[in-house]
Amino acid sequence: MIDRLDHLVLTVGDLARTRDFYVRGLGMRAETFGEGRHALLFGRQKINLHEANGAPILPRAAVPARGSADLCFIADRPLADVTAHLRREGFEIELGISPRTGATGPIRSIYLRDPDGNLVEVSEYV
Numbered sequence: 533m534i535d536r537l538d539h540l541v542l543t544v545g546d547l548a549r550t551r552d553f554y555v556r557g558l559g560m561r562a563e564t565f566g567e568g569r570h571a572l573l574f575g576r577q578k579i580n581l582h583e584a585n586g587a588p589i590l591p592r593a594a595v596p597a598r599g600s601a602d603l604c605f606i607a608d609r610p611l612a613d614v615t616a617h618l619r620r621e622g623f624e625i626e627l628g629i630s631p632r633t634g635a636t637g638p639i640r641s642i643y644l645r646d647p648d649g650n651l652v653e654v655s656e657y658v
Contacts, residue, residue, distance in 0.1 A: 539571070539578045540603075542650065543596040547583055549647040554579070557623045557644075558605065558654070574605070599649030604634070604641070611640055611656045618644065626651075631658075 544550040547570060554560045560572040560579075569589070570581040582589050584598050607614045611629055618625060627643040632655065639655040646652050 537577055539580055540601075541580045541582055541593070541596075542601055542646075542648070543582050543584050543593075543598050544648050545584050545598050546647060547581060550581060553623070553646045556621055557618055558652075601650040602653070603650060604653040604655055606634070606639075607654055607656050611642060611654070614654050615642055618642075 542550070551562050551570070551572070554572045555562050558574075560574045563571045563573055563578070565571060572579040572581065582592065582596065584596070615625060615629070623644055625642050625644050629640050629642055632639050632641045632653075634655060634657060636657070638658040640658055641653045641655040644652050644654075
């Protein structure tokens with residue numbers, strides 16, 4: 533019944549820092565839509581950003597919280613290139629290349645944290 537994930541929502545403390553991390557660090561595109569809402573676009577998906585101290589957007593999760601997400605993104609280039617880019621841009625990698633299991637098979641992943649403490653996994657299929 534379900535075809536794909538369209539979007540997910542992150543609750544953020546500092547919109548500018550979050551946008552910088554995902555745009556400069558991971559190459560996503562920032563978008564403002566509707567009545568001043570913010571999103572990050574990549575591939576055919578997006579991440580909507582809700583500010584923790586902003587006006588609540590309804591409906592929403594029962595207990596929206598900063599830093600509670602664990603996200604995995606598949607890179608469009610070799611993981612070594614992603615790692616080098618992140619380091620050049622000054623982003624700290626928490627755990628280097630490690631074998632994991634993705635949705636459709638074995639992957640290799642690196643881990644870092646976004647400004648809100650969410651765990652961000654960037655992977656490539658083996």
